[in-house]
Amino acid sequence: MDLLPFTTSAEFRDRASGVAVLPVGSFEQHGDFLPLATDTLIACALASEIAAAHPVRLLPPLTISCSHEHAAWPGTVSISAKTLYAVVTDIADSLRDSGVPHLVLVNGHGGNYVLANVVQESRGRLGLFPGLPEWEAARAAAGLSTTADTDMHAGELETSILLHAFPEAVRPGFETADSPAPDRRHLLTLGVAAYTRSGVIGYPSLASAEKGRDALAALADAFGDHLALFA
Numbered sequence: 001m002d003l004l005p006f007t008t009s010a011e012f013r014d015r016a017s018g019v020a021v022l023p024v025g026s027f028e029q030h031g032d033f034l035p036l037a038t039d040t041l042i043a044c045a046l047a048s049e050i051a052a053a054h055p056v057r058l059l060p061p062l063t064i065s066c067s068h069e070h071a072a073w074p075g076t077v078s079i080s081a082k083t084l085y086a087v088v089t090d091i092a093d094s095l096r097d098s099g100v101p102h103l104v105l106v107n108g109h110g111g112n113y114v115l116a117n118v119v120q121e122s123r124g125r126l127g128l129f130p131g132l133p134e135w136e137a138a139r140a141a142a143g144l145s146t147t148a149d150t151d152m153h154a155g156e157l158e159t160s161i162l163l164h165a166f167p168e169a170v171r172p173g174f175e176t177a178d179s180p181a182p183d184r185r186h187l188l189t190l191g192v193a194a195y196t197r198s199g200v201i202g203y204p205s206l207a208s209a210e211k212g213r214d215a216l217a218a219l220a221d222a223f224g225d226h227l228a229l230f231a
Helices: 009-014 038-053 081-097 114-122 132-142 156-165 209-228
Strands: 019-024 102-107 126-129
Touching (some): 038 102, 126 209, 132 156, 156 209
Parallel strands (some): 019 102
16 A cells, blocks of 8 residues: 555546545554554555545645654654644645645544644534544444553554554564553543553454454445535
């Protein structure tokens, strides 16, 4: 799977859609067996599935975002919420100038809380996908054993998606890396390191490529309801 679209200007024009999708990832630790770019890979895999199934214009990903809660681990790189806000709004403005009035942010990192505010303030011009209901429905459709609460980071869901879409990116060790942390009430203040030594919060041992395939398919199908908002 190509992370960057190879669309030409003519092909972008001929897509004849008023909706663009922007994958938003991160560059943060995901344990010892998933790459720092995991959230970007997931956002790109989902955006590619969406573009294959729906009439949208696919954009290249944002690869660094708000990962401050993971700063205790080497390699994690973050930008501020105000910088991410500015970049996304600038992209949306630029698209409108070129005749594409709507932008959907395909977010792969749960820590990008500011994206909800960007969409809220756009007054119907932007969308944010997937939300928690879509993620939970995708978990159910794929037969995952965990929930978003018990499997927050580098667990069954994320490992499954990478096993399907980017199997070469998954290192050995996920089979024995389960790390539950049921009470994380102070995570925003203390960071992820207060709740896990490995960087994992979840159950990667339960992951499979088939679950990742089915989760992505369910999410791509659910995108149709969001696209209809901009018809």
